[in-house]
Every structure is written in C-alpha cells, then in structure tokens.
Amino acid sequence: MTQTSSASAPRSTSRPLLQTLFAQRAQAVIPSPFGAEIPGAVPVVTSFTFGLADPRLFPKADLARATAEVLAEDGDNALNYGGTFAGLIDVVLQLMRDRGVEAQPENLLIGYGSGQILGLLPQVFVEPGDVVIVEGPTFMGAVSRFAAAGARLISIPVDGEGMVVDRLEEVLRDLARQGIRPRFVYTIPTFQNPKGCTLSGPRRQKLVQLAAEYGVVVVEDEAYYDLRFAGDPLPSLAALDREGWVLHVGTFSKIVVPGVRVGWACGHPEIIRRLEMFRSEGSLGPFLGRVVARYCGEGRLQSHIQLLTRRYREKCQVMLEAIAQYFPPEVKVEAPGGGFFVWCELPPSLSASTLLQATRALGVTFLPGTHCFADGQGEHALRLAFSYQPEERIVSGIQIIGEQLHRLIHSCASGAEQQGKELSKSMDP
Ligand SMILES: Cc1ncc(COP(=O)(O)O)c(C=O)c1O
Known part of the structure; x- marks a missing residue:
C-alpha cells in the first residue's frame, strides 16, 4: 500500500511573529468588505x-481573429521576450491625438491597466506624510494606494461641474503659506467615478493654470473619456497644459475589455521614465500588445x-x-x-x-x-x-x-x- 503524504497549507505560523516581518506599508492592508460571500447569506442576485x-458587449470573435492573425503572422516575436509593441504605441498616440494631445513615444508608458500605473504614482512621488490632493468622492481603488504609501490625503468637493477648483485654490494657497507643496492632485475630469459629472471648460482652464502657478502635478484619470452619451468632448487637461504638469492616464478596459489589462500614462518624459523604473516586469507583454493593436486596427476600435x-x-x-x-x-x-x-x-x-x-x-x-x-x-x-x-x-x-x-x-x-x-x-x- 502506498502512503501519500500531503502537506497541509501553512496556516499555523504564529501571526504576531509573521507580522513583524512585514514592511510598515504592508501592515495596513485592509481586507475588502466585498470579497468573500457571507456563509448562509442570501445570494446576491x-x-x-x-x-x-x-x-x-465583449468583441470575442474579433479578439479571437486578432489573436489568430498575430500568432500566424508574427508568432515568433509575439511569444518571445521583447519591448512594448510599436504598433500599440501608435494606437495610443492616435488616441491621445483624438484627445487633443500631440505626444511622442517618450511621453508614453503602457502598462497592465491604468490601475497599475496609478499604483506606481506613490513610488515616484510620495514620502510618508506628503500631501496628495484628491476629489471627494473619488475612485478609492487608486486613492487607497496613495494612502497605503503614507500620503496625507486632502479631499476637494465635487459638484455638478466636477472638482470645485476654487476650493482647490484656497487649499493650495493655505498649504503654500505653511510651506507645503502637494505632490499631486488626482482628478477624474470626465464622467467622474462615482458622480458621473464632468469638469466644466472654465474649471479645466483654471486647474491647469493652478498646476503651473503652484508647481503641482495634476494626474487626470480619463478612464471613461470615450463613453460619452451626447455632445462634444471637452479638451483634456493634457491638451490645455503647456508646461508638462499634467499626467494623463487612459485605459483600454472601458473601450475594449477590462480583461486585456492594458492602460497608459502620457506626460512629461521625466515622469514617464521614473514610473518605468518601478515596473518590475519591464515592458508590456509582446503578445498582448500585438493582439490589442491588431484588434484596434481598421477602424474597429x-x-x-x-x-x-x-x-x-x-x-x-x-x-x-x-x-x-x-x-x-x-x-x-x-x-x-x-x-x-x-x-x-x-x-x-x-x-x-x-x-x-x-x-x-x-x-x-x-x-x-x-x-x-x-x-x-x-x-x-x-x-x-x-x-x-x-x-x-x-x-x-x-x-x-x-x-x-x-x-x-x-x-x-x-x-x-x-x-x-x-x-x-x-x-x-
Ligand atoms: C476612474 C478609474 N480609473 C482607473 C480604473 C482602473 O482601470 P484599469 O482596468 O485600466 O486598471 C477604474 C476602474 O474601474 C476607474 O474607475
């Protein structure tokens, strides 16, 4: 008779002993209240x-076709190590042009979803205790990453016309008086998550002007920019910015599918280079980059x-x-x-x-x-x-x-x- 010995999952480590190994920033991980189903609870219908x-609305057949074409025509490059596919960089540069921004490849970082890029921001900008300005309400998926890095968050209210930029000005003025310069302002100008409102034209102008006046980076998260139900788009903050203070963040999650996990940042090359330094996996996967670029071609996107x-x-x-x-x-x-x-x-x-x-x-x-x-x-x-x-x-x-x-x-x-x-x-x- 053969005896099978199966090791049980390592659950018994003394918790306090294990916790002493964690870096300060990892101690504060808060469990999501939504993850686990409550046993015995009514199932969520x-x-x-x-x-x-x-x-x-997932374009499954077109994605399957794009995948098959990439493998047939360029499989050796697609499946090996390699840099971000140049064809995908062209697609993103065109999307930025549609948003009023004439960018170059050195302005771009393409990553695994805009979430990855937003999560890299604190590595580049935040020391514990540094001020980061956010909207209230906001997308906590990003903001909780700033908080985990020890940022001191200041919330600016949002009304029907987006962030109340006059209030931001007061806060910037007060902070400047105390000798404090916030590391960045995080905003979702268009179809804001969660409020659905859009930053008005005059407020956009003023926000970009404040960024230059106070020397503060503005991170504009435009996850929903293209999902416009009516009317014409307003210029993105990056399109109004003449001095390189705006870092524009975009994603294919809402316009192709979230499962591809492809997003980008477009901004000053100095910021892009530093964000890149903290990406441990290097460039975007060559296979993924080619499939997304192929899918987007011929007007399909x-x-x-x-x-x-x-x-x-x-x-x-x-x-x-x-x-x-x-x-x-x-x-x-x-x-x-x-x-x-x-x-x-x-x-x-x-x-x-x-x-x-x-x-x-x-x-x-x-x-x-x-x-x-x-x-x-x-x-x-x-x-x-x-x-x-x-x-x-x-x-x-x-x-x-x-x-x-x-x-x-x-x-x-x-x-x-x-x-x-x-x-x-x-x-x-
Ligand atoms: C405002 C906002 N930014 C960023 C993201 C993250 O998107 P991605 O799928 O590109 O990581 C989301 C996702 O819901 C979002 O609502």
Whole structure:
C-alpha cells in the first residue's frame, strides 16, 4: 500500500511573529468588505456594486481573429521576450491625438491597466506624510494606494461641474503659506467615478493654470473619456497644459475589455521614465500588445466605441427611468453624461449602510458612498453601476431598492413623529 503524504497549507505560523516581518506599508492592508460571500447569506442576485463591463458587449470573435492573425503572422516575436509593441504605441498616440494631445513615444508608458500605473504614482512621488490632493468622492481603488504609501490625503468637493477648483485654490494657497507643496492632485475630469459629472471648460482652464502657478502635478484619470452619451468632448487637461504638469492616464478596459489589462500614462518624459523604473516586469507583454493593436486596427476600435456608447446610454436611461418610477422624491439623482455610474444622495435621516443591509437581504447590492471618500464622508450617498446588469435586472433591482427606501423613509418619519409625541407629552403640565 502506498502512503501519500500531503502537506497541509501553512496556516499555523504564529501571526504576531509573521507580522513583524512585514514592511510598515504592508501592515495596513485592509481586507475588502466585498470579497468573500457571507456563509448562509442570501445570494446576491443583482449587484450594482462594481463597475464591471457588460459581457454581452465583449468583441470575442474579433479578439479571437486578432489573436489568430498575430500568432500566424508574427508568432515568433509575439511569444518571445521583447519591448512594448510599436504598433500599440501608435494606437495610443492616435488616441491621445483624438484627445487633443500631440505626444511622442517618450511621453508614453503602457502598462497592465491604468490601475497599475496609478499604483506606481506613490513610488515616484510620495514620502510618508506628503500631501496628495484628491476629489471627494473619488475612485478609492487608486486613492487607497496613495494612502497605503503614507500620503496625507486632502479631499476637494465635487459638484455638478466636477472638482470645485476654487476650493482647490484656497487649499493650495493655505498649504503654500505653511510651506507645503502637494505632490499631486488626482482628478477624474470626465464622467467622474462615482458622480458621473464632468469638469466644466472654465474649471479645466483654471486647474491647469493652478498646476503651473503652484508647481503641482495634476494626474487626470480619463478612464471613461470615450463613453460619452451626447455632445462634444471637452479638451483634456493634457491638451490645455503647456508646461508638462499634467499626467494623463487612459485605459483600454472601458473601450475594449477590462480583461486585456492594458492602460497608459502620457506626460512629461521625466515622469514617464521614473514610473518605468518601478515596473518590475519591464515592458508590456509582446503578445498582448500585438493582439490589442491588431484588434484596434481598421477602424474597429472606433466602431466598437460607438456600439458601447449607444448600449451604455440605453442602460443608463433604463436605470434613470426606473429610479424616477420607484425611488421616493427625497432621493437626489443627477443624470451622468457618460461612464458607468449613477450617484444618489439620500435624505440626511437615512444611511446608505442601513439601506444596503435591507436590500442585501433581498439579493440586491450597491456601493455605499463611504467607500468613495478618503475622509469618511458619504454616509448618505450611494453609487449604482448600470454597466453590468441586463436591463430587466436593472429595473427589478431598482424597484427593490426603491421599496426599501420608501419603507425606511416612512419608518424614519413615523419614528420622528412618535418621538415628537413623546416629547410633547413629557412637556405636558
Ligand atoms: C476612474 C478609474 N480609473 C482607473 C480604473 C482602473 O482601470 P484599469 O482596468 O485600466 O486598471 C477604474 C476602474 O474601474 C476607474 O474607475
């Protein structure tokens, strides 16, 4: 009889002993509240939590064709070590030209998703305690990386016209008085995640002017730039910048598929070179670069963007109509001009986490606003992603959230009424 000896997974290491090995910056890793399913909990039927792309819009056949062509025509180079494929650099330079920026290859860094590039920023710019300015609300996927590097985050509010640049000016002036120069300002100017709003033309001009005046880098994350539901694009900050203070970050995740993990940064060669220094894997994979470039050729990318824009606009419309039908009028909602998200503001008596508890028990989830702020705000707001769910699920999910909103608002009101009665009773002579 053969004896098989299987080693059990190494779970028994003394935790405190192991933790003493971790670098300071690795000690503070916070577990995601969304990762694991809670045992015994109602399964999530309709999630509006994440900004996932709609799988029905994945160009699978065209990607398969592009892959087969790359392997047949250039397989030896595609499958070996090598630098970033020149054809992909040309595709990104053209995308930058469409955004009003005449760039050169030395202005570009192509990486594994814009997330990778945003994660490299603190390595280049941040010492613990350095100030980084972000929007409130913002995309915490990037901002949590700045925080993990020890950045002192200052949040600037966002209204219907994007970041409140006048407030940014006040903050920059105050910091300058204290001799503090922020390392960078992180902004999502177009179809902001999570608010869906777009930085107005005059604010764009002023932001670029402030960057030059205070000598501060502006990182403009344009993940959703091409997913515009109507109208003409505004100039990107990089297009307005004459001095090289703007680092533009883009991605193929929203315009091709997230699974390719290809994004880029375009900016001053000094910044690009330093970002490159911290990429341990070297260039983008030669195979991946060739497949994406081949896919994008012959006008395919532009016609795919048109299809995506039309479909996401329709899905957004379905969500907005369902909200108008099912949500109580106390909930404030602004229609986004593009992107993946609808942002809702609840009355101050209602918290998004209480609402989530109620809808989660019925199989519907969303992102509570507190997950979109670096400074703990957002208790009375929530983000709904319309990008992933099919239309019928959007309607049924919004109906469930709407019913819970009515119920909670009603119970708050009757609670307040009851309290009022008790108070007036206790004041009776
Ligand atoms: C504003 C913003 N920036 C960056 C990213 C990351 O994109 P990528 O897939 O290129 O890493 C996302 C993803 O949701 C995003 O919403």
